[in-house]
Amino acid sequence: MVRFKNRWLLVEFVDISTVDAPSGTEPLNTRSLDGRLIYNALRDSVVTNFGDTGWGAVGMSLTVKYFSPTTNLCIIRVSRDHHRIAWGAVTLLTGIHDVRVIPRVVHVSGTIKHAQLSAIAHNREVIARFRTKAKSSALYQDSYEDYLARSTCEIEALQD
Numbered sequence: 001m002v003r004f005k006n007r008w009l010l011v012e013f014v015d016i017s018t019v020d021a022p023s024g025t026e027p028l029n030t031r032s033l034d035g036r037l038i039y040n041a042l043r044d045s046v047v048t049n050f051g052d053t054g055w056g057a058v059g060m061s062l063t064v065k066y067f068s069p070t071t072n073l074c075i076i077r078v079s080r081d082h083h084r085i086a087w088g089a090v091t092l093l094t095g096i097h098d099v100r101v102i103p104r105v106v107h108v109s110g111t112i113k114h115a116q117l118s119a120i121a122h123n124r125e126v127i128a129r130f131r132t133k134a135k136s137s138a139l140y141q142d143s144y145e146d147y148l149a150r151s152t153c154e155i156e157a158l159q160d
Contacts, residue, residue: 006061006160007083008115010107010122011090013038013072016100033096035064038074041096045089054089057082065112065158066119070147071126073106075115075158083108116155123151 013033042062046055061079068074078086093103107118127144 004061005080006077006110006112007080007086008065008107008109008112009076009078009083009087009090009105010109010115010118011074011076012104012106012122012126013074013096013101014104015072016102033067033069033072033099035067035074037097038067039064041093042076042086042089045093046085049089049092050085054085058086058089062086066155068123068151070151071123072101073119073122073126075119075155077112077160080110112158112160116158119155120152123148123155 039062042064043055043059046058046062050057058078061077061082063077064074065077066073066075076086076090087105087108090103090105093101095101106122107115109115109118127148130144
């Protein structure tokens, strides 16, 4: 019996409006994004950049397993043989549902366990950056503690 081999892409979507927005303006809210919108944007990117042949190669195996609107972190599963097509399509994305983003592939792994560990570590780094920006001490109890506990449980619950 042969098993289906996957690659797991851990992708962070950086909202462009928060990077280059002038002070005093409200950035676009990426909380309106979800896994379905990301999947549709990936499908459109594969078809646009790699054609129907590219979509035929990755279409059956491409799934968005996890998305966090707080940290804009996404876990994508694709077959091992065609993961470079999906990786290229992710990098060529410019927007998802009228939200301009810059995708950054943080980690590529062969097992879901390593993708989960990288996602948990990356969430902790992003929350540390949020706390630094807010100038709060590390011992201060805030809503991020609840988020870290909840997101860690969600990520660890992912199944192949």
